[in-house]
Amino acid sequence: MPSSVVNLFILGKSIRGEAKIPLAELQNAVGEQQGSKIKSLFLKQYFQKHIAAISGQQRWTTIIDSVSTFEGKDPIVGSYKEVLVYFELKTAQENLRKFTFNYDAVVHQVITHKIFVYVEQDWLNGIQDKNKTQQIGIIQLDIPKGKIFPLEVNLEKGSWWTGFKGMVHLGLEHIKEGTDHLLFLLVLLLPASLTVNHKRWGNFGGTKYSIVRLLKIITAFTIGHSITLLIGVLGWFHLPTQPVEILIAVSILVSAIHAIYPVFPGKEIYVASGFGLIHGLAFATVLSNLNLDTGTMILSILGFNIGIEIMQLFVIILTIPWLILLSQTPSYRWIRISWAILAAIAAFAWITERLSGNANTISTAIQNNISIAPWGILLLAVTAISLYGIHWKNEKLQEI
Structure with a gap:
């Protein structure tokens, strides 16, 4: 049977934790009948007795928030029932970073049992998401000594600079994995270097024209998402996750249509800033879930936003x-339309997925192939150089 796993979240004024325990192991420890009464007062009292933190001579307050069950999976055992315990450790002391974690649930009776302890969130040590979770120890019976020794936790090496760097990295990773955010911006930029002629996309507007328009669109999007990132994280405005994610997919669809036919020519800046407000609300959910104090949150917003902008x-x-090279070639019209159609298909797939709550073939394919994106950029570069070279050669021949 799998072991127990305890994840700790180091917050400003307390430590929150979640413990996952195989139900069968818990029943072996407390008796099958008692172990089956998940909602009972007995189990809350049991975990309160067997989960503790001590620093100096002072025992911290243990609060058991909830006890529930869910279906766990293991590559060897297969599916099995797990007990999920949410708890909180509080102390009047200011230092939460060095303490003795005295956890012996199940293992005090089932001597072969092990408890793997991880830190899943510790801002000062740059641990802000599951990808950076660190194992800090294993609690088990010391057979030669016949004792279960508590885990000595020391997180004092953390610093504000480490935490800030961690937030920058979190912003980088969020955009790196946020295909929809980047796709919206790139699709909106597809026609940015083109002029409008008789309500249709015309020819290349020149290098200066292109760069200025591109910078304006990028800046507008940045301002838009920065505003709602701040507003959302500070709790001044909030939207449920589902409508925000749907609107992000809609923003890609609108941009794709605009890349084919100029729906809002000359107004891309306003569209970028408007949809940037929506994207910022999605960014805000990442930080809101960290439960940080005000000072740490402000620094987190700055670092996270810097990471987003860098990526x-x-x-x-x-x-x-x-794109600037390609937009000077006759082939760009078909390339632009083809990319816009592909983006529209992706947008439809995401809208369907986010409305239904179920992945579909297209959204799954996108998710599974994100890793090949660098090859797509290489293909874009090779295509641009090749087509521009052919175009330049043809122009020179015509001059002769």
């Missing part, structure tokens, strides 16, 4: 030169 600029720098 956006990195992707834009890698793609925009090739």
